[in-house]
Amino acid sequence: MDAWDIFGASLAAALVIWIYSFAYRDNVLYKFAEHLFVGTAAGYSIALAIDSINRVAIKSLITSPATSWHYIIPLILGATMFMKYSKKYYWVARYGIAVNVAVGAALALRTIPMANIIAQINATILPLWGSDILKIINNWLIFLITLGGLTYFLFTIFPKKISGRTSPIYGFYRALYLIGIYGMMVGFGALFANTIMTRVGFVISIYLIYLQPYYIATIIATILAAIAILIPILIRRRGK
Amino acid sequence: MSLAVRRHIPQLIVSIIIILMVIFYFFYIDKTVSSQMSTADKALSDWAVIITGFALIVGGVDILRYHMIQIRKQGIKQAPFSAVTISLEIIMVILALIGLYLSYVAPYLGITITTQPQFKWMYTYLYAPSDAAMYSILVFYIASASYRAFIARNPMAMLLLITAVIVMLGNTTIGGVIWPGFLSLRDWVMTVPNTAAFRPITMGAGFGVILLGLRLLVWREVSWMGRRE
Amino acid sequence: MKPLDVLEKIIGSREVLYTLLILAIILPILSPIGLPVTISSRTLAVYDYIQKLKLGCHVWMELNYEVAARGELEPAAIALIKQLFDKGCKIVFVSTAAYGPLVFSLLQSMAPDVFSGKKYGIDYVFLGYVSGGEAAVASLARSVTGTVSTDNYGNPVSELPLIREANKATDYDLAIIVTSATDTINYYVRQWFTPYHVPLLFVVLSVIAPSIEPFVAAGQAIGMLTGQRAAAEYEVLVGRKGLGLAAMDAQSISHLLILIFILIGNIVYWVKRSSQKSKR
Numbered sequence: 001m002d003a004w005d006i007f008g009a010s011l012a013a014a015l016v017i018w019i020y021s022f023a024y025r026d027n028v029l030y031k032f033a034e035h036l037f038v039g040t041a042a043g044y045s046i047a048l049a050i051d052s053i054n055r056v057a058i059k060s061l062i063t064s065p066a067t068s069w070h071y072i073i074p075l076i077l078g079a080t081m082f083m084k085y086s087k088k089y090y091w092v093a094r095y096g097i098a099v100n101v102a103v104g105a106a107l108a109l110r111t112i113p114m115a116n117i118i119a120q121i122n123a124t125i126l127p128l129w130g131s132d133i134l135k136i137i138n139n140w141l142i143f144l145i146t147l148g149g150l151t152y153f154l155f156t157i158f159p160k161k162i163s164g165r166t167s168p169i170y171g172f173y174r175a176l177y178l179i180g181i182y183g184m185m186v187g188f189g190a191l192f193a194n195t196i197m198t199r200v201g202f203v204i205s206i207y208l209i210y211l212q213p214y215y216i217a218t219i220i221a222t223i224l225a226a227i228a229i230l231i232p233i234l235i236r237r238r239g240k
Numbered sequence: 241m242s243l244a245v246r247r248h249i250p251q252l253i254v255s256i257i258i259i260l261m262v263i264f265y266f267f268y269i270d271k272t273v274s275s276q277m278s279t280a281d282k283a284l285s286d287w288a289v290i291i292t293g294f295a296l297i298v299g300g301v302d303i304l305r306y307h308m309i310q311i312r313k314q315g316i317k318q319a320p321f322s323a324v325t326i327s328l329e330i331i332m333v334i335l336a337l338i339g340l341y342l343s344y345v346a347p348y349l350g351i352t353i354t355t356q357p358q359f360k361w362m363y364t365y366l367y368a369p370s371d372a373a374m375y376s377i378l379v380f381y382i383a384s385a386s387y388r389a390f391i392a393r394n395p396m397a398m399l400l401l402i403t404a405v406i407v408m409l410g411n412t413t414i415g416g417v418i419w420p421g422f423l424s425l426r427d428w429v430m431t432v433p434n435t436a437a438f439r440p441i442t443m444g445a446g447f448g449v450i451l452l453g454l455r456l457l458v459w460r461e462v463s464w465m466g467r468r469e
Numbered sequence: 470m471k472p473l474d475v476l477e478k479i480i481g482s483r484e485v486l487y488t489l490l491i492l493a494i495i496l497p498i499l500s501p502i503g504l505p506v507t508i509s510s511r512t513l514a515v516y517d518y519i520q521k522l523k524l525g526c527h528v529w530m531e532l533n534y535e536v537a538a539r540g541e542l543e544p545a546a547i548a549l550i551k552q553l554f555d556k557g558c559k560i561v562f563v564s565t566a567a568y569g570p571l572v573f574s575l576l577q578s579m580a581p582d583v584f585s586g587k588k589y590g591i592d593y594v595f596l597g598y599v600s601g602g603e604a605a606v607a608s609l610a611r612s613v614t615g616t617v618s619t620d621n622y623g624n625p626v627s628e629l630p631l632i633r634e635a636n637k638a639t640d641y642d643l644a645i646i647v648t649s650a651t652d653t654i655n656y657y658v659r660q661w662f663t664p665y666h667v668p669l670l671f672v673v674l675s676v677i678a679p680s681i682e683p684f685v686a687a688g689q690a691i692g693m694l695t696g697q698r699a700a701a702e703y704e705v706l707v708g709r710k711g712l713g714l715a716a717m718d719a720q721s722i723s724h725l726l727i728l729i730f731i732l733i734g735n736i737v738y739w740v741k742r743s744s745q746k747s748k749r
Contacts, residue, residue: 008365015366019373023380023487031321037370039325042303043332044367048567049296050336051353052600057290059618063625074287078294082301084466091246094465096291098250099257100604101456101464103288106261107603109453111659115689116446120439123687142436149440154447180440185396187437187679189403190429192389194675194696195382197411198541200723201675201697202376203494204716205540210369212498265664282615285608289601289616296567296600343623352623354570354597363571368536371568375537380487386727387734401731408728411675411698413504414721423509431511435682442683 009210010217016210017218021225029228053078074099148180251459257284258457304329328366335359403429477737486730493726497718504721506714512702515670515692519552519643526558526642527635529667531657532573533566534649538674539575544700544713545672546647547580552707554587559631561613561641563596565605565653570598570621583709590629597621606656610638610665638665643691647672654681658689670694 001009018033057075060068077096084093124146126139151173158173211218264281268274307322339356342349353359392398409415410426455461479485522528530550534542553560562573573595577584587593596617599605608616613636614627626632635641644667646657654671661667668691673681675696685693694703697720700713 012369039328046300047336102257145436193407199379288604
């Protein structure tokens with residue numbers, strides 16, 4: 001690693017510590033790191049967008065204009081998106097957005113019935129009797145919880161409760177509704193547990209990649225962050 | 241400009257493209273027509289790819305404008321921070337454009353936008369660690385929220401807590417030390433009740449997207465055009 | 470002050486919790502415990518599936534995760550790449566997220582041994598970032614050369630031998646989607662599996678795994694590797710120790726700490742509730 005890389009890696013460790021310092025208190029070093037992040041992220045997005053446009057459209061137009069001539073149309077439509085800043089001609093941007101919205105909607109619309117609905121229904125239609133008891137219990141659970149969840153989300157108009165008595169239909173509906181809710185509690189419990197795993201995993205990887213190899217920079221950045229947090233507290237206490 | 245040009249023609253474009261792309265996907269007439277439909281379908285997808293690039297650039301420009309306005313509104317308090325954002329954004333774009341220029345003028349150097357050395361340094365040592373830290377700071381809030389969220393107040397919350405404990409112990413190696421069955425139990429929870437619980441959500445999301453597509457088709461969905469009129 | 474109030478004050482103090490959490494992460498890394506990693510049947514099933522792929526197969530790998538997600542996804546991705554390269558498989562990398570070029574360069578820097586001896590353009594290619602989300606995925610499925618004219622490094626894709634061999638979705642034996650976003654999974658299920666029936670493998674963050682399970686259960690993917698646990702298991706299977714294994718002790722201790730806090734929170738709640746009931 002050359003000197004610039006070592007300086008960069010030390011700065012990286014410092015940025016991580018200053019961003020983490022926000023968990024304790026907002027401070028000037030966190031603000032600096034946050035604004036640095038926003039600036040580099042925005043610059044990076046613009047750069048990669050230019051890269052994508054260059055490699056998909058511009059290079060194609062230069063190397064094979066016979067087959068790629070139509071890329072001029074999205075290039076013009078894309079450029080018109082900047083018209084959104086105009087008070088008089090803001091509507092010109094809608095043409096480019098229209099194409100994008102339409103293509104996105106169409107791509108999803110034509111494949112979702114198969115991917116999200118039919119395939120899922122197929123996967124729910126499972127044998128509910130047989131010799132393998134464990135498999136049958138699992139199949140019943142999948143069937144009932146899926147049906148219960150669908151009842152909870154989609155069939156939201158309850159059958160009327162006849163005064164004084166619970167009708168069999170209402171009872172059946174209510175049972176499915178409750179199975180759905182309890183099933184979802186299991187799902188959300190798993191989701192929360194996995195969320196903890198993911199977030200802890202993020203911190204572990206950051207420690208291993210950015211902080212542990214450059215521990216001197218980490219310690220200096222921590223001391224600076226502590227000073228940045230303590231100084232406003234002390235100033236406020238003195239003021240009182 | 242008339243309402244037709246400002247609103248109706250963009251909406252008509254949306255409807256026509258949706259109808260055309262659905263026809264391209266589902267209808268087969270003969271091999272020649274199918275091949276032409278396939279080419280047209282791909283062309284429309286490529287157009288969306290290119291226009292999305294411009295949308296990202298517009299997003300970046302929006303951030304620039306926002307921070308310039310912040311400097312004007314909030315003065316010396318915000319100026320140093322917004323100046324950091326603006327200057328870094330501009331520097332990164334300039335470095336990227338240098339990489340683009342070199343890729344055309346001197347391709348033998350092998351430099352492109354993403355391999356321009358100073359641009360690479362900035363994204364490796366400034367963007368990457370700060371991006372990582374921003375996402376991961378949530379662990380502190382999730383840890384402090386978890387012991388409040390996992391109070392077993394009623395049977396539903398108890399079920400949530402039990403499932404979370406099983407999955408947490410199944411996810412970690414210490415669970416295997418406490419009881420080797422936690423791993424299999426976690427796999428069962430994920431493949432049976434969890435799958436069944438999220439299946440209606442998957443299907444519901446599918447229905448939602450279909451409805452959105454149909455609403456766009458019949459001009460009922462206008463939020464994509466913005467609010468100004 | 471009552472012991473219960475002291476306990477409540479301790480768990481309510483975020484500074485104490487945050488500091489304990491940081492120590493629970495750092496100390497097991499500095500002084501590893503070495504808890505054994507058992508392989509789950511689901512991870513083994515994925516490993517066996519890839520082992521059964523033909524030698525020299527073509528694999529598509531989408532890298533769609535931010536830098537923060539490297540800890541959960543990169544170890545599994547590297548282990549998969551090692552297994553595929555050991556089988557002589559050829560990999561085309563792409564990203565439909567702007568951070569793609571960044572994470573690919575970081576992945577390569579973490580695993581130079583895996584890529585050593587492999588020729589760019591013949592054994593692997595990186596197409597770079599292609600904007601457009603689902604439109605990009607659909608377009609690439611139809612034709613790679615018809616979508617991008619150069620790869621990430623400026624090489625014309627039509628001149629790369631690997632792209633000449635595998636130019637569309639149906640040319641690939643497996644598509645591996647390494648992602649932190651559920652949207653990307655949806656795009657590939659809709660644009661690669663539904664029309665072309667390309668086998669999909671998901672490598673995802675733990676947090677999105679519950680919502681992706683229905684696709685795996687419906688047979689729209691051959692399997693799924695979830696988070697750091699699956700990454701550690703896969704590293705054991707391919708015989709290359711990496712960040713996944715290094716992180717497991719820290720994961721265990723920090724999870725244990727959070728479980729202790731949950732237990733204390735429940736004890737405080739129930740003792741307070743029963744004492745309020747008995748007062749009435």
